Each structure stands twice: as structure tokens, then as C-alpha cells.
Amino acid sequence: MPRYRLSPTPEQEVGLLKHCTQARLVWNLAVEQHSHWRPGMGSAPGYVEQARQLTEARAEFPWLRAGSVTVQQQALRDFAQAMRNFFASTHRKPTWRKAGRDEGFRQVALKPQHIQRLNRRCGQVWVPEVGWIRFRWSRRVTPGVKSYRVTQDRVGRWHIAFAAIPDPIPAPGNSQVVGVDRGVVVSAALSTGDILKVPGLTGGERRRLEQLHHRLARCQRGSHRRRRVRRAITRLTARETDRRKDWVEKSSTELARRFDVIRVEDLNIRGMARSAKGTIERPGRNVRQKAGLNRGILANGWGLLITRLEHKAAGRVERVKAAFTSQQCSACSHIASENRKSQAVFQCIVCRFTCHADVNAARNIAAGRAVTAQGALQPLGGAVNCEPQLAPVAF
Numbered sequence: 001m002p003r004y005r006l007s008p009t010p011e012q013e014v015g016l017l018k019h020c021t022q023a024r025l026v027w028n029l030a031v032e033q034h035s036h037w038r039p040g041m042g043s044a045p046g047y048v049e050q051a052r053q054l055t056e057a058r059a060e061f062p063w064l065r066a067g068s069v070t071v072q073q074q075a076l077r078d079f080a081q082a083m084r085n086f087f088a089s090t091h092r093k094p095t096w097r098k099a100g101r102d103e104g105f106r107q108v109a110l111k112p113q114h115i116q117r118l119n120r121r122c123g124q125v126w127v128p129e130v131g132w133i134r135f136r137w138s139r140r141v142t143p144g145v146k147s148y149r150v151t152q153d154r155v156g157r158w159h160i161a162f163a164a165i166p167d168p169i170p171a172p173g174n175s176q177v178v179g180v181d182r183g184v185v186v187s188a189a190l191s192t193g194d195i196l197k198v199p200g201l202t203g204g205e206r207r208r209l210e211q212l213h214h215r216l217a218r219c220q221r222g223s224h225r226r227r228r229v230r231r232a233i234t235r236l237t238a239r240e241t242d243r244r245k246d247w248v249e250k251s252s253t254e255l256a257r258r259f260d261v262i263r264v265e266d267l268n269i270r271g272m273a274r275s276a277k278g279t280i281e282r283p284g285r286n287v288r289q290k291a292g293l294n295r296g297i298l299a300n301g302w303g304l305l306i307t308r309l310e311h312k313a314a315g316r317v318e319r320v321k322a323a324f325t326s327q328q329c330s331a332c333s334h335i336a337s338e339n340r341k342s343q344a345v346f347q348c349i350v351c352r353f354t355c356h357a358d359v360n361a362a363r364n365i366a367a368g369r370a371v372t373a374q375g376a377l378q379p380l381g382g383a384v385n386c387e388p389q390l391a392p393v394a395f
């Protein structure tokens with residue numbers, strides 16, 4: 001979602017923080033309500049029921065009534081969406097929001113006249129009960145946006161994100177198919193051999209971050225110095241996040257422009273995290289490496305890239321079963337774990353085809369012929385979505 005830097009005046013900031021507090025209180029009430037739920041108690045209250053309870057509570061408590069009802073309702077809607085994501089096992093369970101850390105609120109029912117452009121660099125947006133707030137017109141605002149989310153990051157910067165699904169980009173009509181493999185070391189490998197790298201922090205920035213962490217460890221708790229160091233760390237990590245989001249937007253646009261069909265691995269990111277840990281009876285294999293891999297997936301913003309691709313190349317993104325894509329030779333289809341010489345190099349033990357390992361996987365994904373690993377190869381009791389090991393199977 002494109003974000004814009006919001007510049008509220010000090011008085012407006014007070015109003016925005018009030019909205020944030022309201023949203024957080026209502027969200028935390030919903031979290032608490034759900035935390036009392038135990039299996040066998042029937043279904044926990046959904047949005048409709050919680051919204052009804054909100055109406056009752058507003059009648060009873062003046063402090064609740066003083067807040068914006070749409071802000072409160074949207075917090076409940078966000079919570080309902082978070083629970084749906086949790087049950088779909090794509091996200092963690094929603095948790096408590098903390099002041100100063102998770103500040104934000106949503107407004108809906110936006111009318112076109114609520115966003116105005118003032119000049120080349122500046123626009124303003126209408127926020128109920130706060131007024132017109134200026135924002136930096138850093139890129140085009142998609143016409144027809146219906147809602148927005150205002151957030152304050154830990155450094156204190158305000159942003160506004162207008163919810164608009166980006167216009168689909170027309171297919172180039174070249175009937176070209178590309179496979180995209182999420183890399184760990186690299187970010188995304190294309191079957192064409194291109195490698196798209198997420199720009200992280202530069203070497204200098206990373207060294208500075210390390211220094212700051214050392215300094216933080218030596219700071220006295222609650223000291224001014226500690227707060228200053230913390231702020232500097234947050235600013236650096238925010239820079240990394242900004243670059244990653246920017247990369248996702250640019251890469252998804254480029255892919256949608258260049259190719260007619262985009263094939264990606266159908267992998268469940270949370271499923272992979274789960275499989276790495278394993279269970280007591282069946283401890284996960286390569287737990288350490290996979291923990292690193294999972295961090296890599298999250299850091300690379302893979303899920304976000306797919307979401308944006310599905311918006312921009314609507315109907316042209318195909319999900320392909322992910323098993324064996326890294327062990328199968330994209331030239332002769334032979335599957336062997338020995339094919340993978342290292343993290344980076346793939347060499348087929350049969351036909352000697354040699355390739356960048358991630359590009360080889362991307363070529364398999366483009367071919368859409370990755371073997372499905374259902375039944376026999378799935379470990380017992382496991383909806384385990386990790387890449388299966390080739391175990392000797394008796395047929």
C-alpha cells in the first residue's frame with residue numbers, strides 16, 4: 001500500500017493520538033474477550049456481535065462515547081480480519097497493542113473531496129474530528145480510494161496509507177511465462193536468469209547498526225542516552241523496511257509488465273515456520289538452518305511481493321506446487337538431493353547441467369511441473385509444508 005508522509009500540526013497530533021488510543025483500547029478489549037475463549041465454549045464473538053456490544057458499551061461509558069465511532073468500529077473490523085488471517089494460518093494470533101509501539105487507526109467511507117492536492121509537493125486529507133492534515137504528495141494518489149490508515153512509527157513519524165488496490169497492469173501479450181523462486185541469500189530468482197535483490201542496509205549502515213546495538217547494551221536503563229540510541233536504531237531499521245517495500249512495488253510492476261504469466265511457488269509461509277520447529281515426537285530437521293531461512297523469507301517480503309503481483313497481474317499469477325523445485329534438474333527432470341551442491345550451485349548428477357540453484361528452481365516453477373508431494377512422502381500426522389526429503393519409499 002503506498003504510504004505518504006503526514007505532517008500534522010502539534011494540535012492535530014493530539015487529535016490523531018486520541019484516535020489511536022481509541023482504536024488501541026477497542027482492539028485490546030477484543031483481544032481480551034477472545035483470550036477468555038476456550039475450546040468447547042461455542043464460537044467466540046465475531047465482528048457483528050462485538051459491534052453490537054460496542055454500541056451498548058458506548059451508551060454506558062462516556063469515555064468510550066467521546067471517541068469516534070468509526071475509528072472504534074474499524075478497530076473491531078481489523079481485529080476480525082486478523083482473526084481470519086490467524087485461522088487461515090497466514091498470520092500469528094492478534095496480540096495486545098501497546099502505546100507508542102502500535103499506534104494507528106483506520107477511517108472509511110472516504111469521499112473524493114476528502115483528498116485535495118494543494119500544489120506539486122503537497123496535499124491534504126480530511127480526518128474526522130481533527131480536520132485537514134497536510135501530507136507529502138510523493139506519488140500519485142489512486143483515484144477512488146475508499147479508506148485510509150494513519151500510523152505513527154516508533155520514531156514518531158506519521159504516515160497515511162490509502163487503501164486502493166493498484167490498477168492491474170495490462171499483459172504484454174508476448175505469451176512469455178516466468179517462474180519466480182524466493183531466494184534466501186538472493187531475494188527472488190527468475191527463470192530467465194535474472195536475480196532481483198532486496199536492497200537492505202549498506203555495509204556502512206549495517207556497521208553503524210552493530211555499533212549502536214553495542215552502545216545500547218552499555219546504556220543505563222531509562223537514561224536519555226539510551227533513548228537516543230534506541231531512536232537511532234529504530235530509524236535505521238525503518239529505512240530498511242522502506243527500501244524493502246519500495247522494492248516490492250517496483251519488482252511487482254516490472255514482472256507484471258514483462259511477462260504474460262507469472263508462476264510462483266505455492267508455499268505456506270507460516271507452514272514452513274511450523275515445520276522447522278517440529279514436534280516433540282518428531283523434531284524438525286535442520287532446525288537451525290530453517291530458522292534462518294524463515295527469517296530470510298520474512299525479511300525478503302516474499303508474501304508481500306505475491307500479494308502485489310496478484311493485484312497488478314490479476315489473473316496472470318499461477319501457484320505451482322513447491323516440492324522438489326530445488327532438487328529437480330530443470331534440464332532433464334532428474335530429482336536427487338545430491339543435485340544441490342551448495343546454497344548457490346546446482347549441478348545435475350545425471351546430465352551435468354549446472355546452474356545457479358535459485359534460477360534452476362525458478363525454471364522448474366516456470367515449467368509448472370514441480371512434483372506434488374502428497375500421500376506417501378508426507379510424514380505421518382503432518383501437514384508439513386517444507387520441502388520433503390527424498391526418503392526411501394517402499395511402493
Ligand SMILES: [Zn+2]
Nearest residue numbers: 329332348351
Ligand atoms: Zn539433469
